[in-house]
Amino acid sequence: MVATAGVWKKKRDDLKAKRNLLFETYAKDPQNFHLAREIKEIDDEIAEYTQHVEQERRAEQRAAPPAGKLVTTPK
Structure with a gap:
């Protein structure tokens, strides 16, 4: 899933540079x-890609095993 999020992020970064x-x-x-309208369309695409990146991150967090609690021992 990291690769997919990386692809979305790359596309988003490319659009940001163009924007x-x-x-x-x-x-x-x-x-x-005309430029304002084109910028608006790119902003909408950036928002869509950002949403995909966030969905991938949430999916990764759900799929990851829960981190064990740090256990401290008295000295």
């Missing part, structure tokens, strides 16, 4: 609504 470049361009020309 940041578009936003830099948009910041110079805020009247460009």
